[in-house]
Structure formats: C-alpha cells, structure tokens
Amino acid sequence: MELKKRILATIPAYNEEGSVGKVIEEVKTHLPQAAVLVINDGSTDHTSEKAKACGAIVLDLPFNLGIGGAMQAGYQYAYEHGYDIAIQVDADGQHDPEEIPKLLRALEVEKVDVAIGSRFIGDSGYKASTMRRIGISILSQVLSMIVGQRITDPTSGFRASNRKAIQLFASDYPQDYPEPEVVILLHQCHLRMLEVPVGMGVRYSGESSITKLRSIYYMAKVLLAIFVDCFKKPPLLE
Amino acid sequence: MLIKIQIVIGALSIILLLITFELIRKKRLREEYAILWLFTGAAVLIFSLWPAFLLSQFFVRITGIFYLSAVVLIAFFFLLLIVFHFSVVISKLTSQNKELAQQYALLALELNQLKKNGFSPA
Numbered sequence: 465m466e467l468k469k470r471i472l473a474t475i476p477a478y479n480e481e482g483s484v485g486k487v488i489e490e491v492k493t494h495l496p497q498a499a500v501l502v503i504n505d506g507s508t509d510h511t512s513e514k515a516k517a518c519g520a521i522v523l524d525l526p527f528n529l530g531i532g533g534a535m536q537a538g539y540q541y542a543y544e545h546g547y548d549i550a551i552q553v554d555a556d557g558q559h560d561p562e563e564i565p566k567l568l569r570a571l572e573v574e575k576v577d578v579a580i581g582s583r584f585i586g587d588s589g590y591k592a593s594t595m596r597r598i599g600i601s602i603l604s605q606v607l608s609m610i611v612g613q614r615i616t617d618p619t620s621g622f623r624a625s626n627r628k629a630i631q632l633f634a635s636d637y638p639q640d641y642p643e644p645e646v647v648i649l650l651h652q653c654h655l656r657m658l659e660v661p662v663g664m665g666v667r668y669s670g671e672s673s674i675t676k677l678r679s680i681y682y683m684a685k686v687l688l689a690i691f692v693d694c695f696k697k698p699p700l701l702e
Numbered sequence: 703m704l705i706k707i708q709i710v711i712g713a714l715s716i717i718l719l720l721i722t723f724e725l726i727r728k729k730r731l732r733e734e735y736a737i738l739w740l741f742t743g744a745a746v747l748i749f750s751l752w753p754a755f756l757l758s759q760f761f762v763r764i765t766g767i768f769y770l771s772a773v774v775l776i777a778f779f780f781l782l783l784i785v786f787h788f789s790v791v792i793s794k795l796t797s798q799n800k801e802l803a804q805q806y807a808l809l810a811l812e813l814n815q816l817k818k819n820g821f822s823p824a
Binding site: 521523537540 | 800803807808810
C-alpha cells in the first residue's frame with residue numbers, strides 16, 4: 465500500500481555502536497522499501513562507521529546537539545529529499561521495527577499526520593520501574609488534558625510522520641524534551657496525531673537518558689517545559 | 703566618611719568606563735554589549751559625584767538605606783540587566799549554532815555522495 469510513497473527511517477544515535485547495526489538490519493528486513501538514515505549526534509565511538517558498514521546513509525553532526533537537534537536534522541534531510549513519510553526509531557533497539565507497518569497503517573487509514581507508538585495501550589510486555597511508571601502517568605495526564613486527546617505514552621520516540629509533519633519538524637522542533645513537547649507542538653499547529661499500540665523490548669545496549677535517581681528532577685523540568693510551551697507562539701504553517 | 707566612599711566609587715566607575723571605551727576602540731567589545739556597561743559606569747559615576755541626586759535620594763527615602771547601599775543597589779540593578787541581556791544573547795547563539803551544525807552536516811553528506819558519484823570539486 466505504501467509502495468508508491470517514499471519512506472525514510474531516521475535513527476538518531478549517540479554512542480550506540482553496540483546496537484545501531486542490528487537496528488538498521490532489522491529496519492531493512494521489515495521495511496525493505498525504506499531508506500535508512502542514521503543521525504550520528506557527535507558520537508565518540510564507532511557509531512558512524514558501523515552504520516555506514518550496514519548500508520545506512522549517515523548524517524554526521526559535528527558535535528553533540530542532543531536528541532532534539534539531531535531529530536530535527538533528520539527531518540530536514542527528509543524534507544529536502546522529498547520523502548513522504550519519516551519514521552523515527554531509537555538506535556538502542558528498544559523499538560521493534562516489526563511494528564513499523566502498524567504506524568504506517570495509522571497514517572494511511574486514519575489519515576493522521578503523526579502516528580505515535582505506545583507501550584501502554586494493550587499489552588506490550590513492557591516493564592518499567594514504579595518510579596518511571598508514576599512519572600509517565602503524571603505526564604500523560606497533563607498532556608492529555610492540554611491537547612484534549614488521550615496520550616498514554618508521551619515519552620515514546622517511536623513515531624511516523626507524513627509530509628506535512630516533516631515540513632513542520634524541519635523548521636520547528638523542540639530541543640529540550642522533544643517527545644512530550646512535540647505533542648504540544650502538533651496540537652498548537654492543528655496537526656492530527658494518533659497513538660498506536662506497539663510492543664517494545666528492552667534496549668540492546670546503552671542506558672536511558674532518564675535514570676532512576678534523576679526521574680523526579682526530569683519530571684519537574686519536563687512539566688515546566690510543557691507549561692512554557694503552552695504560552696509559546698505557534699509557528700505559522702504555509 | 704561620605705567623601706571617601708564617593709572617591710572610591712567614582713574612581714571605580716571611571717576605570718570601568720575607560721576599560722569599556724578602550725575595548726570598543728580595539729573592537730574587542732561589540733557596541734551592542736558595551737552600551738549596558740557604559741550606562742552602568744555612567745550611572746554609578748553620577749551617583750558618586752552627586753550623592754544628593756534625585757534617584758539616590760529617592761532610593762534612600764523609600765528604602766531607608768544609606769547612600770552606599772543605594773549606589774550598590776543601582777549598580778546591582780544594572781548588572782542584572784547585563785546578565786539578562788547575556789542570557790538572551792546566549793540563547794540566540796545556541797540556536798544559531800544548532801542551525802549551523804545541522805546545515806553543515808547536511809551539506810557534508812551531500813558533498814560526500816557527490817564525490818562518490820564521481821564529482822570532483824574544481
């Protein structure tokens with residue numbers, strides 16, 4: 465169904481040499497028609513070489529920009545090269561590329577602009593610490609209230625975007641806590657989003673950017689960022 | 703006592719003004735940032751020359767603090783403005799820096815692919 469559409473899988477990677485190759489191969493297996501772009505966010509290990517060896521296009525950022533800046537660079541690439549759909553997959557292997565067709569179907573059938581893979585609709589087999597569960601639950605309730613739509617997994621970075629969303633993200637992408645902040649941005653720009661149940665595994669390697677001890681601090685900062693976002697002037701879409 | 707404070711503060715503000723002028727002259731400080739420093743130096747100098755100046759008297763009257771504290775308060779206020787200005791400038795620079803890095807990476811990738819396809823830059 466998506467054969468005519470040009471699809472780009474974007475994989476932001478920061479020091480993920482241990483897992484990036486496997487993720488690229490899995491994306492290629494489950495989505496052979498897609499091009500794979502790895503955004504190497506100033507890694508100090510061999511992420512870039514590993515990704516190139518696995519046949520991905522590699523966008524090497526000159527220094528670490530953080531996930532927001534890296535993802536935006538990916539969307540800029542997708543926009544400039546005329547891709548119709550961009551799919552965001554984590555390089556740590558947490559997202560199962562086998563689930564990508566579910567996201568694509570949501571774009572196709574439900575006619576939404578962004579499909580978000582959620583761990584918390586249905587049984588995904590995802591296990592999280594109590595601390596993280598509480599944090600995600602507070603965050604999802606706040607976000608759901610703001611955007612007037614049920615958001616169960618605000619920190620999920622497993623997403624598919626259509627051309628309209630790609631264009632928006634290429635010019636405007638939140639930098640601090642992009643995953644939850646993008647939800648607000650989409651709401652402000654009247655783009656439609658939909659959560660899709662997906663299974664998520666454990667990471668192949670690396671650690672979450674949210675460690676246990678910092679989760680309260682993280683929560684406070686994310687909520688503050690979301691609060692500030694609500695007062696930001698939304699970007700104009702042409 | 704007052705005259706001693708006046709001399710010390712006056713001398714400090716004159717040194718600040720001179721350094722600012724010199725840095726602008728040598729183009730080591732952009733006028734954009736220098737203007738707040740010039741205002742700071744000038745304000746402190748004025749208050750040290752005329753302790754009875756309206757604003758310092760006003761501060762003394764409403765807050766009940768002494769002349770020296772009023773001068774420190776005024777200097778502090780200007781420093782606050784400068785630091786705030788810096789935050790704005792740093793934010794702008796950070797965002798420009800990010801855009802540069804992104805555009806650089808996209809161009810480098812494009813160039814590498816062109817080279818691979820047999821294109822050689824003149």
